[in-house]
Amino acid sequence: MPADVPSYLEEVRSHLHLDPGTATRVISELDSHFQDKVADLRGQGMDDARAVREAISSFGAPRDVARLMYEAYSRGTWTEAFISLQPHVLVASLFATHLWRQPPVLALTFVVIAAIALLGWRAACPVWTYSWAGYAFSPLLVLSYLCRGVPAEAIRSLSRGGNTGEAITWIVLTAALYGVTVFVLVGAVVRVSRRDWILVSVMLLPLAVLGIWALAVERDGGTFVGMLGRLPATHELWDRSMAWLCTGLGLTAAGFVRLRARLLKGVAVVLIGMVAGALLVSSLDDGMRLGRLVRVCLGLFVLLTSPLLFRPLIGRSAERPRTTPEAHAS
Amino acid sequence: MAGNPQNYDSDLLRGNTDALLLALINEHDRTYGYRLIKEIEERSKGFFRFREGTVYPALRKLENEGLVLGEWMKLPNGQERRYYTMTDKGREFLAERLRMWQSFASAMELVLKPAES
Numbered sequence: 001m002p003a004d005v006p007s008y009l010e011e012v013r014s015h016l017h018l019d020p021g022t023a024t025r026v027i028s029e030l031d032s033h034f035q036d037k038v039a040d041l042r043g044q045g046m047d048d049a050r051a052v053r054e055a056i057s058s059f060g061a062p063r064d065v066a067r068l069m070y071e072a073y074s075r076g077t078w079t080e081a082f083i084s085l086q087p088h089v090l091v092a093s094l095f096a097t098h099l100w101r102q103p104p105v106l107a108l109t110f111v112v113i114a115a116i117a118l119l120g121w122r123a124a125c126p127v128w129t130y131s132w133a134g135y136a137f138s139p140l141l142v143l144s145y146l147c148r149g150v151p152a153e154a155i156r157s158l159s160r161g162g163n164t165g166e167a168i169t170w171i172v173l174t175a176a177l178y179g180v181t182v183f184v185l186v187g188a189v190v191r192v193s194r195r196d197w198i199l200v201s202v203m204l205l206p207l208a209v210l211g212i213w214a215l216a217v218e219r220d221g222g223t224f225v226g227m228l229g230r231l232p233a234t235h236e237l238w239d240r241s242m243a244w245l246c247t248g249l250g251l252t253a254a255g256f257v258r259l260r261a262r263l264l265k266g267v268a269v270v271l272i273g274m275v276a277g278a279l280l281v282s283s284l285d286d287g288m289r290l291g292r293l294v295r296v297c298l299g300l301f302v303l304l305t306s307p308l309l310f311r312p313l314i315g316r317s318a319e320r321p322r323t324t325p326e327a328h329a330s
Numbered sequence: 331m332a333g334n335p336q337n338y339d340s341d342l343l344r345g346n347t348d349a350l351l352l353a354l355i356n357e358h359d360r361t362y363g364y365r366l367i368k369e370i371e372e373r374s375k376g377f378f379r380f381r382e383g384t385v386y387p388a389l390r391k392l393e394n395e396g397l398v399l400g401e402w403m404k405l406p407n408g409q410e411r412r413y414y415t416m417t418d419k420g421r422e423f424l425a426e427r428l429r430m431w432q433s434f435a436s437a438m439e440l441v442l443k444p445a446e447s
Contacts, residue, residue, distance in 0.1 A: 025412075028402075029363065029386060032411045036364035038384075060383035072387035072394070 008056050015066035016179050017196035017262065018073055018214070021124045033059075067262070076127045076257035083128040085136045087113050088206070088250025096243035110139045127193075130199045131253040133188065134206040140181045141207065142214060144251060150174045174311050180329045192311035198266045200307035205273050206249055208303055209280060212296065213242055216284040241283035245276055274303045347388050348397075349431065350378070352416070354426040360413040363389060369388055389414060397423050 002008040009027050016023045029312040034055050041051035057064065076084075094109060117136035120129030151174050154167040192200045216238070252272045259265050277300040281293055338374035354366050367385055370378050392398045400412050416424075 026386075028410055029412045030383075032362070032409060033364050033382070033386070035409055036362075036411075040364075040368075058382050060381045064382035068384060068387040069390070072390035077393070 001055065002062070003019060003053070005031070005038070005052060005056065008059075008062060009034075010063040012066045012069070013131075015063050015070075015083070017066075017070055017221045018197075019125050019127075019195065022073050026073065030059075030065075070262055071260045074127075074262070075260050078258075080126060080128050081254040081257040084131045084253040085250040086114075086137055087132045088246045088253060091135060092243045092246035092250065095239045095246065098239055105160060110135070114139070125195070126148070127199075127257050130192065130202045131250075133192075134203040135187055135210075137188070137203075138207055138210050140177075140184060141211070144181045145172050145214070147177060189307065189310065193307055196262075197307035198262065201266070201273070201304040201311070202253065204303060204307070205252075205269065205276075206246070208247065208273065208300055209242075209245060209276055212277060212280050213238070213284070220284075238284060241280065245280055248272070249276060270301060270304045273300050276300075334358075347380075347429045348392060349424065351385070351388060352394060352397060352420055352427070355414050356416045356421065356424055360401070360415045362411050362413050368412075376445075394419070395423075396420075 002011055007032055012030065013023055013027050016026060020027065034052075037055040037058075038051045039053055040046075042048065048055065068129060089111065090109060094106065099105045113132055113231045114136040117132035120132060140153055151171050154170040154174075158164060188203070189200055192203060193232055249272075252268065256265055256269060259268065274297045277296045281289075281296045285292065349368055351366055354369050355361055363385055366389075367380060367382055370380065389398065389400070393400050393414070396413045396417055399417055400414050402410055403413055404410055
């Protein structure tokens, strides 16, 4: 048990996993309690050190207090659950109507998703931000994946005596794209890990599903870009599967917002991620291939639980609010 | 002392924390967490002793359910304190809980008290 109030409150904060504004409100109220309690005990004749010790021990273990506070504060409203559902519904409708094959519609959808994710990001990161952020990163990842052959092609062109300026421009542009992708993705993962690893998993979940699907499209239909505008019968079925799967992910995201217990949230996200992966693989493959199914499930388990390891790496300091507790009062 | 705090099932207190908090909040224009903890302890003559860290989540749950309203206020010494006031919904809920408690207590007494001949 920490020996002084600031260390005690810091430990509670590090286990809270709430958004910085809410965490500040919680800590301010506890701080106010300790000021009252210590003053009261001093008034009863206790010396300072004993009063602080007594106040801390009668409050309870920091982890227990943080867990109770999390359960009391973390449950989002129905409105937040509804907003969390929307990016998934939007992407599901792109698949259901096959409109993802129309580049302008695809681009517009992801611009809207990225804009809303950015709004949430700038406004104290309410819990619905993370399901939007998951999809918002996908254009960068897809673009990076599609450009994977560009540097090698540019080098080949150089060695064949092609246009040097053009080749170097392509190499620089691709390097810049990779730099931006890594910077944005790693930055987001580190920042969200500081708050809660489960939120990173929520963010990664749609990326994993879209990734499996994009790889299957590549495997089956040549290049991903080549698929735009074509609609073979098998891929129409894939679109239907993806539409259902994205709707399922949406319902998971909405349920996640409404759940109170953190353990339940974590288990739900990892388990549903694995089930989604298994369903996707069995609908994309002709028939069930056990080996591939197990590999995908294991891969998703590792991906979705890996954020658990980030926190010790980046330190335990919780995210700090940008404003005073009063500004967050409700 | 009304009795040893260990001598009751803690689930009994946990199940009635909201009623105790609401009853005390209802008696004041506005009040705050530490004062509620003190009052419960004093009025029960030390019988009800909460793990203090459990009171604030309980207050938050009452606030989430719209039974009380929390508001930050700055004291002259600069300390910021969250005060709670009762809402109409909270008053109705408390009245219902008191009715239920009285019926329950009467029924318990009828069963537990040795039958009068």
